[in-house]
Amino acid sequence: MDVELIHIHKHFGEVHANDDVCVRFRSGTIHGLLGENGAGKSTLVKILSGYITHDSGDIALDGKLVSIQTPTDAIRHGIGMLHQDPLDFPSLTVLENFMAGGGGLWLHRREARRRLCEIASSLNFSLDPDAHVSELTVGERQQLEIVRLLALGVQVLILDEPTTGISAVQKEQLFAALRQLAADGRTIIFVSHKLEDVEALCDEVTVMRQGRVVGSAAIPCSPAQLVEMMFGKPLAPPIKPPTAREEIALELREALIRTNTFDLHVPHLAVRCGEVLGLAGLEGSGQQEFLAACSGLIPLRHGSLRLNGREMAHRPYHSFMRAGVCYLPADRLRDGLIGGLTIREHVALRAPTRSFFLDEPLNARLTMEAIRVFNIRGQPNTRVERLSGGNQQRTQLALMPNPLSVICMEHPTRGLDIESALWIWQLLIARCQQGTAILFASSDLDEITAYSDRVLVFSGGRVSEPLDAHRLTADVLGHMIGGKF
Amino acid sequence: MAATSQPSHAAAPSAAVLPLSLVYRVGALVAALAFVGLLILVVGESPLSVLGALISGAFGTADQLGRVVNTLTVLLLCAAGLVFTFNAGLYNLGIEGQITVGAIATTLVLRLLGEALPAPLVIASGIGFGLLGGMGWGLLAGVLKVYGRVSEIFAGLGLNFVAQGLAIYLIFGPWKRPGVASTSGTEPFPESLWLGTFGRTEATPVGVVLALAALALTIVVMRRTYFGLRLRAVGLNLRAAHVLGIPATRQLLAAFALCGALAGVGGALQVVGNFHRLIPTISGGLGFLGLLVVMLVNFNPWFVLPVALFFSALNVGSLQLPLVLRNVDSTLSGVIQGTLVLSALIGRGLDQRRSRA
Numbered sequence: 001m002d003v004e005l006i007h008i009h010k011h012f013g014e015v016h017a018n019d020d021v022c023v024r025f026r027s028g029t030i031h032g033l034l035g036e037n038g039a040g041k042s043t044l045v046k047i048l049s050g051y052i053t054h055d056s057g058d059i060a061l062d063g064k065l066v067s068i069q070t071p072t073d074a075i076r077h078g079i080g081m082l083h084q085d086p087l088d089f090p091s092l093t094v095l096e097n098f099m100a101g102g103g104g105l106w107l108h109r110r111e112a113r114r115r116l117c118e119i120a121s122s123l124n125f126s127l128d129p130d131a132h133v134s135e136l137t138v139g140e141r142q143q144l145e146i147v148r149l150l151a152l153g154v155q156v157l158i159l160d161e162p163t164t165g166i167s168a169v170q171k172e173q174l175f176a177a178l179r180q181l182a183a184d185g186r187t188i189i190f191v192s193h194k195l196e197d198v199e200a201l202c203d204e205v206t207v208m209r210q211g212r213v214v215g216s217a218a219i220p221c222s223p224a225q226l227v228e229m230m231f232g233k234p235l236a237p238p239i240k241p242p243t244a245r246e247e248i249a250l251e252l253r254e255a256l257i258r259t260n261t262f263d264l265h266v267p268h269l270a271v272r273c274g275e276v277l278g279l280a281g282l283e284g285s286g287q288q289e290f291l292a293a294c295s296g297l298i299p300l301r302h303g304s305l306r307l308n309g310r311e312m313a314h315r316p317y318h319s320f321m322r323a324g325v326c327y328l329p330a331d332r333l334r335d336g337l338i339g340g341l342t343i344r345e346h347v348a349l350r351a352p353t354r355s356f357f358l359d360e361p362l363n364a365r366l367t368m369e370a371i372r373v374f375n376i377r378g379q380p381n382t383r384v385e386r387l388s389g390g391n392q393q394r395t396q397l398a399l400m401p402n403p404l405s406v407i408c409m410e411h412p413t414r415g416l417d418i419e420s421a422l423w424i425w426q427l428l429i430a431r432c433q434q435g436t437a438i439l440f441a442s443s444d445l446d447e448i449t450a451y452s453d454r455v456l457v458f459s460g461g462r463v464s465e466p467l468d469a470h471r472l473t474a475d476v477l478g479h480m481i482g483g484k485f
Numbered sequence: 486m487a488a489t490s491q492p493s494h495a496a497a498p499s500a501a502v503l504p505l506s507l508v509y510r511v512g513a514l515v516a517a518l519a520f521v522g523l524l525i526l527v528v529g530e531s532p533l534s535v536l537g538a539l540i541s542g543a544f545g546t547a548d549q550l551g552r553v554v555n556t557l558t559v560l561l562l563c564a565a566g567l568v569f570t571f572n573a574g575l576y577n578l579g580i581e582g583q584i585t586v587g588a589i590a591t592t593l594v595l596r597l598l599g600e601a602l603p604a605p606l607v608i609a610s611g612i613g614f615g616l617l618g619g620m621g622w623g624l625l626a627g628v629l630k631v632y633g634r635v636s637e638i639f640a641g642l643g644l645n646f647v648a649q650g651l652a653i654y655l656i657f658g659p660w661k662r663p664g665v666a667s668t669s670g671t672e673p674f675p676e677s678l679w680l681g682t683f684g685r686t687e688a689t690p691v692g693v694v695l696a697l698a699a700l701a702l703t704i705v706v707m708r709r710t711y712f713g714l715r716l717r718a719v720g721l722n723l724r725a726a727h728v729l730g731i732p733a734t735r736q737l738l739a740a741f742a743l744c745g746a747l748a749g750v751g752g753a754l755q756v757v758g759n760f761h762r763l764i765p766t767i768s769g770g771l772g773f774l775g776l777l778v779v780m781l782v783n784f785n786p787w788f789v790l791p792v793a794l795f796f797s798a799l800n801v802g803s804l805q806l807p808l809v810l811r812n813v814d815s816t817l818s819g820v821i822q823g824t825l826v827l828s829a830l831i832g833r834g835l836d837q838r839r840s841r842a
Contacts, residue, residue, distance in 0.1 A: 297728070321730050335728055340721040341714075348711065349718055349729055357710050399729070 008057035019211040032202035036417030040211040049081035050074035080149035081158040090134035123177040139170030243432035244275035255303035262461040278448040279441040281458030287441035295327035296320030330410035339385040370398035390420035513832025543802030551686025556797040558692035559751040563775030565703040566747030573740035574720030579641025580772035582648035587749025590618025619749015627741030670764035680758040689758040
């Protein structure tokens with residue numbers, strides 16, 4: 001089915017999120033919608049799938065104007081959307097979720113089970129109908145959602161940033177399935193800020209910037225051209241120079257770290273000052289607990305943890321903080337920042353003062369400085385939940401004390417546009433040059449190989465010996481993540 | 486969360502939206518009043534005559550006004566305390582028990598020292614012990630919450646029963662009136678141990694000063710101090726607050742202690758200023774009423790005073806309703822208060838739903 005969006009406008013308050021957008025998605029193709037965060041891609045596809053109503057403009061399907069006001073309208077017209085965070089019911093089983101969108105009064109379990117397995121196997125997805133959704137990975141939940149949408153007869157499938165948070169293997173499965181769906185004549189709209197994903201998968205690409213369509217191209221085309229369209233200027237990634245020093249910042253001996261399902265054993269690990277240690281592996285392989293243990297948020301079950309030579313095992317979190325450890329979580333609004341408070345209030349919470357009354361002039365000054373230095377697009381009184389993902393990450397970084405001896409970071413650039421990601425690594429590299437050790441987990445193997453000095457691979461309840469990053473390729477890493485070490 | 490903390494230039498992008506949210510708030514108020522009006526019509530009275538009776542019942546005589554002021558002082562103390570717990574993300578339903586234990590502690594001091602020390606000193610230490618009693622009871626709920634992982638709602642309700650039971654035991658047991666134990670409470674204290682009043686009314690200047698001081702303290706602490714900011718941070722996101730290095734346990738316990746202390750002072754005033762003895766229902770439901778006040782103002786201390794005054798006037802004014810009008814009862818005040826809070830919460834919810842869409 002051909003989809004045409006004609007002169008779409010959408011305002012959020014003062015923000016012109018979609019400004020006269022015209023795009024055509026042809027049936028049988030995979031069409032990439034590329035742009036940095038806040039470019040208006042998500043708004044556009046949410047309009048098409050009925051989650052947001054547009055201010056003006058038209059939607060035409062196979063040349064006929066239609067009205068789409070709700071997700072139900074969209075589904076009726078054969079348009080379905082896979083959200084960044086899949087919309088499902090974690091406490092129900094796969095089969096129950098599959099049936100949840102269906103109509104009628106009675107549940108036909110046997111029939112539904114047959115349909116589920118049929119569609120899943122046609123796409124090479126292995127879904128257990130009786131597993132609880134809460135036990136699935138993000139990638140599996142995506143597969144379930146795709147199967148469910150297809151069962152509803154969706155002809156146009158929209159995917160919003162589907163490759164964040166899924167493993168490399170799952171990404172390959174997803175791409176293969178999407179190619180097959182396009183070959184069957186469906187229209188696939190692939191929203192992403194990741195150039196390499198768009199290049200690997202799409203037939204055509206439309207680039208958006210600041211709410212407008214700034215260009216489109218057939219793939220293959222030159223990446224530099226796309227980057228220039230996305231940002232209005234060419235970008236170069238920062239180069240990580242060798243920054244590791246002789247002194248040891250963090251040392252683990254015979255450490256046992258408890259995770260939800262297993263105990264992770266680290267016989268010996270010494271991270272030097274200024275060194276960057278990348279943690280690779282499928283999500284949930286223990287990287288998160290490893291970082292939490294290294295920053296003192298969860299206690300070691302057993303063993304020794306030394307910071308700058310001092311034994312810290314079983315010391316409380318605030319001793320770790322005082323010793324210069326900083327933890328930056330992946331889910332920024334859940335674990336790192338406080339929704340409802342402003343940037344200035346966050347700065348005040350971290351202000352190095354013992355006084356009882358708020359020192360507003362000081363906090364105002366510190367906040368302005370943080371906003372300027374970290375290039376945060378927001379006002380001192382902007383509440384953090386209103387910031388974009390990139391600016392939330394910048395705010396988190398701005399709140400880091402200085403100096404630090406160890407930074408423990410989950411997914412430093414997850415969900416960020418390229419420009420913010422590069423900028424953040426520039427900043428982190430500068431910290432390394434000051435002697436701060438950085439431990440970071442990422443599902444982006446290119447990020448791991450580009451910035452790490454050494455890499456730990458987490459797989460199947462085990463953790464590898466530290467590997468020299470310069471001799472690693474993404475291919476070798478991929479095999480190790482699969483458990484071959 | 487707090488509307489006044491939103492400075493004008495940060496709100497600029499949503500400037501077009503703000504009046505709409507005002508429409509929701511005012512709409513909720515109008516809907517609540519319309520509902521109550523309808524209810525009064527259904528039982529066969531005129532809303533206007535009920536309004537008139539309420540006003541004259543609350544402000545008609547100096548005596549009634551005095552009673553409004555006395556109710557207001559206790560209500561203000563409780564509401565000020567609850568601003569702390571609500572901002573820390575806690576539903577301190579144990580506030581009734583904290584008032585009661587404060588009152589028991591005060592009664593204890595008055596009984597023990599009543600003869601031995603000069604009266605002003607006895608009263609002062611009575612109020613001081615009321616504060617400590619309420620604080621202890623609040624901390625107990627806090628400890629159960631923080632270390633025992635008991636929801637503060639259930640811990641509070643449980644402790645309310647214990648406090649109530651303790652009061653009744655004391656009234657019927659060790660502290661019973663000579664000759665006959667009675668639900669009317671313990672033997673009244675001699676007038677020398679009563680707080681001074683404005684003229685011949687029941688209103689006490691000391692109570693008014695304490696309540697206003699508590700409210701002022703609450704506003705300053707919540708708006709101007711690092712402690713208040715950390716408390717809000719903990720209330721908004723306990724986990725992130727911990728990661729950012731805020732000692733969350735200490736903040737939660739401090740909120741319980743502060744709220745309990747203020748409620749304890751309220752309980753002390755009930756004894757030395759209001760009833761002049763310990764009675765089984767010493768808290769008078771003012772703790773729960775305080776919860777309604779603070780929920781209605783969305784935890785914002787600036788609006789506590791007007792709403793608390795309104796609720797106190799309703800409470801006192803409604804007492805006269807059955808005397809003047811045939812078909813309505815004093816319980817109408819509870820209906821009005823409940824309806825207001827419910828509709829305000831619904832209005833706020835609808836407003837949030839709209840702005841998120």
